[in-house]
Amino acid sequence: MIVLVGFLGAGKTTVGRLLAARLDLPFRDADHVLVERQGRSVAEVFAADGEAAFRTLEHEVVDDLLAGEDAVVALGGGAVEHPGTQRSLAALPVRRPGAEVVLLEVDLAEARARVGDDPGRPMLARPDLAAVHARRLPSFARVASRVVATAGRSPAEVADAVLRAGETGRDA
Ligand SMILES: Nc1ncnc2c1ncn2[C@@H]1O[C@H](COP(=O)(O)OP(=O)(O)OP(=O)(O)O)[C@@H](O)[C@H]1O
Numbered sequence: 001m002i003v004l005v006g007f008l009g010a011g012k013t014t015v016g017r018l019l020a021a022r023l024d025l026p027f028r029d030a031d032h033v034l035v036e037r038q039g040r041s042v043a044e045v046f047a048a049d050g051e052a053a054f055r056t057l058e059h060e061v062v063d064d065l066l067a068g069e070d071a072v073v074a075l076g077g078g079a080v081e082h083p084g085t086q087r088s089l090a091a092l093p094v095r096r097p098g099a100e101v102v103l104l105e106v107d108l109a110e111a112r113a114r115v116g117d118d119p120g121r122p123m124l125a126r127p128d129l130a131a132v133h134a135r136r137l138p139s140f141a142r143v144a145s146r147v148v149a150t151a152g153r154s155p156a157e158v159a160d161a162v163l164r165a166g167e168t169g170r171d172a
Pocket residue numbers: 006007008009010011012013014015031074075076077078114115121150153154155158
């Protein structure tokens with residue numbers, strides 16, 4: 001199992017699909033599963049129930065995916081904000097030997113350039129998005145077993161780097 005984490009716009013969904021195709025594994029995206037279960041968009045859940053409720057729903061989805069069939073799993077950009085999700089990710093290599101949590105790195109400016117002002121990503125409306133990005137960095141680092149830079153790389157090049165990073169833990 002490969003689990004992709006990283007800030008919104010890092011390319012988890014895009015690269016995850018490519019990796020799954022290359023590895024001949026199913027692709028699962030926590031945001032898509034949550035939306036399917038809720039019958040509502042991410043933006044609708046944020047607007048009606050708030051971010052904390054979204055994180056609780058997201059945690060349930062992530063735990064199910066981590067315990068489920070072998071797959072490439074893309075998480076939402078804020079999944080590490082939930083302490084239970086952090087614990088589940090930290091425990092993954094013990095629960096599933098060989099499983100990897102891969103951090104796709106992106107800085108805030110690049111992330112913003114990629115996603116624009118997508119209304120489907122309600123976190124973009126936060127005036128303190130820079131602080132959100134900064135406070136997630138240590139959580140990403142704590143749960144990741146591999147780290148892959150995405151700046152200046154196409155999604156296909158990022159997927160290559162994820163596969164290469166298996167040997168060293170870092171793709172530099
Ligand atoms: N390496 C890359 N270089 C340039 N653009 C990219 C790259 N990876 C993804 N993108 C583009 O950035 C946008 C966001 O990508 P994607 O939806 O895969 O990000 P994400 O990490 O899944 O975000 P979220 O956390 O919001 O789900 C898409 O338009 C995608 O085509």
